[in-house]
Amino acid sequence: MIAFNRPHLTGREFGYISEAVSIGQLAGNGQFTRRCQTWLETEIGCARALLTHSCTGALEMAALLLDLQPGDEIIMPSFTFVSTANAFVLRGARPVFVDIRPDTLNLDETLIEAAITPRTRAIVPVHYGGVACDMDRIMDIAQRHGLFVVEDAAQGVLAKYRNRPLGAIGHLAALSFHETKNVVAGEGGALLVNDSRFTERAEIIWEKGTNRSQFLRGDASRYTWVDVGSSFLPGELTAAFLWAQLEAAADSTSRRLELWNQYAVGCQALSALGIRGPVIPDYANHNAHLFYLLLPAESSRSAVLEDLNRRGINSIFHYVPLHDSTAGRRHGRIGSRMDVTEDLSRRLIRLPLWVGLDRSQVEFVIDGVAKSVTQCT
Numbered sequence: 001m002i003a004f005n006r007p008h009l010t011g012r013e014f015g016y017i018s019e020a021v022s023i024g025q026l027a028g029n030g031q032f033t034r035r036c037q038t039w040l041e042t043e044i045g046c047a048r049a050l051l052t053h054s055c056t057g058a059l060e061m062a063a064l065l066l067d068l069q070p071g072d073e074i075i076m077p078s079f080t081f082v083s084t085a086n087a088f089v090l091r092g093a094r095p096v097f098v099d100i101r102p103d104t105l106n107l108d109e110t111l112i113e114a115a116i117t118p119r120t121r122a123i124v125p126v127h128y129g130g131v132a133c134d135m136d137r138i139m140d141i142a143q144r145h146g147l148f149v150v151e152d153a154a155q156g157v158l159a160k161y162r163n164r165p166l167g168a169i170g171h172l173a174a175l176s177f178h179e180t181k182n183v184v185a186g187e188g189g190a191l192l193v194n195d196s197r198f199t200e201r202a203e204i205i206w207e208k209g210t211n212r213s214q215f216l217r218g219d220a221s222r223y224t225w226v227d228v229g230s231s232f233l234p235g236e237l238t239a240a241f242l243w244a245q246l247e248a249a250a251d252s253t254s255r256r257l258e259l260w261n262q263y264a265v266g267c268q269a270l271s272a273l274g275i276r277g278p279v280i281p282d283y284a285n286h287n288a289h290l291f292y293l294l295l296p297a298e299s300s301r302s303a304v305l306e307d308l309n310r311r312g313i314n315s316i317f318h319y320v321p322l323h324d325s326t327a328g329r330r331h332g333r334i335g336s337r338m339d340v341t342e343d344l345s346r347r348l349i350r351l352p353l354w355v356g357l358d359r360s361q362v363e364f365v366i367d368g369v370a371k372s373v374t375q376c377t
Helices: 013-023 031-044 055-065 082-089 109-115 135-145 196-206 212-217 236-247 249-273 301-310 326-331 339-347 359-376
Strands: 048-052 073-077 094-098 120-123 148-152 172-176 189-193 292-294 348-350
Touching: 013 031, 013 236, 031 048, 031 189, 031 236, 048 055, 048 196, 055 082, 055 148, 055 172, 055 189, 055 196, 073 082, 082 094, 082 326, 094 109, 094 326, 109 135, 120 135, 135 148, 189 196, 196 212, 236 249, 249 359, 301 348, 301 359, 339 348
Parallel strands: 073 094, 073 120, 120 148, 148 172
Antiparallel strands: 048 189, 172 189, 292 348
16 A cells, blocks of 8 residues: 555654753753754744644634634635634634635635625635745735735745745744644644734743743743743654754655656646646745645546555545535635635545655556546546
8 A cells, every 4th residue: 555644754853852851851942942943933034933732733823913802804715724714713713714726726815805804804825735825915915904914834844935935924824743744743833923023922822821931031030921822832852853854854845846746747648537736836836745636527536535545545635625514604604605615625636745655656656546537437
């Protein structure tokens, strides 16, 4: 069986974990946490990076920083993971779901303004598959309407928009280091702060609502509770593992791009079967986070996936649209037509892609897709 995903190890993870144990600080915000945060600030160019236990936690921090009140609205795609919505629903805000573009499967920027109401506070673009949204247009809309932008860059480490790293463009951004991502820590994430208005408070929220970091730096005379907050820090063992991954992030991304490009070339022949692969716009430098195919409308996705797995290819589908979920109907509302979301989400399959996959396996997968679609259409 060709696995859908296997977390890549660089070989340095256990050495750094051992070093963290020998240092004697296992709780968060130690040497490895600081190394990772400095790397993110340098490579991405954000004003401040704060490691979190998950991307979900980073999004929850963003929601706290926006001071959301019950009834506030957040514009986002429905084609995304539940955390994108949950983080804001927890603060009482209402997700307003807008359709996606048929080419990139990202938030359709042409539909955003029609979804804005007096209650709208922020736009949350999701860079699907590490392919950038049209951030210039989104930031322009936000500026004209006095809104914040929170980039969900969970899949976007080392991807760029017009040569600007994803996560460095919105007022705030969130990254993921879940084991399914390009850079992994098992679980883990980071909040990126680009708007200096949020920098000091972000650190306080991160430190459970206290001024602990300020006190340790000598910037506060006493250590005390000063604001709301929660336990968002990862432990040092997680940060040590992540440090090994960040050191090798460029090499890992390069290898993923080689595999992605092999898929792209090999899948061109599948267009005769009505199958379409990813579209990368000129403004995007993606990071090969995933490779998906859109099956022809007349095929049965479940039958294709079942057949692929019989052939030894572990292929899976992706998001069930949030607007059509039980909680989505309860907590959110639809802000545009949903034709593209509803159509493409039913036809999308994801192919195995991980560092360690070899060229012969990619060829086997492409051949298997052709046979499965032919048989199931």
